[in-house]
Amino acid sequence: MADRTRIAAGSAGEQGVGMTETRDYDVIVMGAGAVGENVADRAAQGGMKTVIVESELVGGECSYWACMPSKTLLRSGALLRAARKVGGTREAITGDLDVAAVLKRRDEMTSNWNDSGQVEWLEGAGIDLVRGWGVITAPREVTVTAEDGTVTVLRAKHAVAVSTGSASLLPDIPGLRESEPWSSREATSAQRVPLSLAILGGGVVATEMATAYAGFGAEVHLIARSGLLAGDEPFAGELVAESLKKLGVTLHLDTEARRVERTDDEGFRLELSDDTVLETDEFLVATGRVPRTSGIGLDAFGLEDGGWLRVDDSLRVLGADGEPVDGGWLYGVGDVNHRALLTHQGKYQARAAGDAIAARAHGRDVSLEPWGAFVATADHQAVPQVTFTDPEVASVGLTAARAEKAGYRIRVVDYPIGKVSGAYVVADGYEGTARMVVDEDRKVVLGMTFVGQEVGELLHSATVAIVGEVPIDRLWHAVPSYPTISEVWLRLLEAYGRPEK
Secondary structure, three states: OOEEEEEEOOOHHHHOOOEEEEEEEEEEEEOOEHHHHHHHHHHHHOOOOEEEEEOOOOEHHHHHOOHHHHHHHHHHHHHHHHHOOOOOHHHHOOOOOOHHHHHHHHHHHOHHHOOHHHHHHHHHOOOEEEEOEEEEEEOOEEEEEOOOOOEEEEEEEEEEEEOOOEEEOOOOOOOHHHHOOEOHHHHHHOOOOOOEEEEEOOOHHHHHHHHHHHHOOOEEEEEEOOOOOOOOOHHHHHHHHHHHHHOOOEEEEOOOEEEEEEOOOOOEEEEEOOOOEEEEOEEEEOOOEEEOOOOOOHHHHOOOOOOOOOEOOOOEEEOOOOOEHHHOOEEEOHHHHOOOOOHHHHHHHHHHHHHHHHHHHOOOOOOOOOOOOOOOHHHOOOOEEEEOOOOEEEEEEOOHHHHHHOOOOEEEEEEEHHHOHHHHHHOOOOOOEEEEEEEOOOOEEEEEEEEEOOHHHHHHHHHHHHHOOOEHHHHOOOOOOOOOHHHHHHHHHHHHOOOOO
16 A cells, blocks of 8 residues: 555635645556556556546446447447348347347446446555546646545656546537537437437447447438548448448538537537538537546646647657656556557557556666567557447558558558358358558568458457568468458468469
């Protein structure tokens, strides 16, 4: 446990309970989401006395409002559609999705938004928890104010890690903020399915929630100012768009929302840039994220209040001069640094940061050489991501466009996944595409994209190939089992051509 002292504070009105508690630690972590938990765990395993600060639920966005509830909402519909694509099960299905049961399973997956299990894990890991809003009030010092007004001052001997995550962006559209639309939080925690839902955005959250709510039977309108999934290979967004149409989603592409207002019956009226007027029961805004760094004291150290944090590869926060802030005690881990807004990448960063903090505290050298023990090298061009639409989109590394922009001499190889024997088994009339982007100078894979049913489980093999820079001629010896969808690797290599050696 940490060293603790109590010092007298001002009046009860000023301090809530009339006392301020001061505690000393080695490491303070701000934010108890998946990222913060991992920073704290790695630091604690490195021998650091560690405390974590959280103003909401321990477990954070992913556990309660993002990854876990959203994928749970999507899973039942995906399985039902998959069963309908296979002879034998297709004939056996006589009913539709039981939406109430899906929502109940989602509630169970989030532990009904109760974090006692996560708190128990922290206790087992030897990590202290202080609930409340944390502000960095001095170098290596965080002052936490609890809901009841109690103030706790935490002092760190070595480091403070900011892992406060991100929140939904509300674009500057007349009437939008006043209308109080859904964010991703409300969409994933809803206790009823609206009859109609408008979604603003064309990215991962927008397409996944369109898939989920269309599967629940809602009338869904998806509004995007360009195509879908713009960060992926173009064919990914095109295939997802066709699938959403088949699910009954009305797509308003190359379209923007000009004005939003509430209707008399507490619904929404949207005026679009093509002069279309939509009226729906609910409205979800999924146009991006902003860092949750406002009001936590960063401006005192020359950093932008509410801004993204620039970090080095060991996740130390950098100032305007490109050097670690104030000697390097401040770390920015996860969404706050805007490197890769994905839970798994945040956890990857957290392991590197926690280990780096412990190593520096013990006087060990921390090298920033790529692929070392204390750096998050994969953030740069080896980031895997699965979008759980129907079909799934699984990608890692560089798209063809990004590879060309980065100056690589590339060759692109595409193959229809539906021609692979394993795909015949998975579904009747399987549709999908795989793309391999090859660095022609080094003969290694730079990027892979799979679009199709159940392709998410293919992705790690591609990630290993890219991170390991496995030569194409060696990949020929990685034999895919038959009949599985993984055989698409062999077909891509055949289309590329076998090296002459």
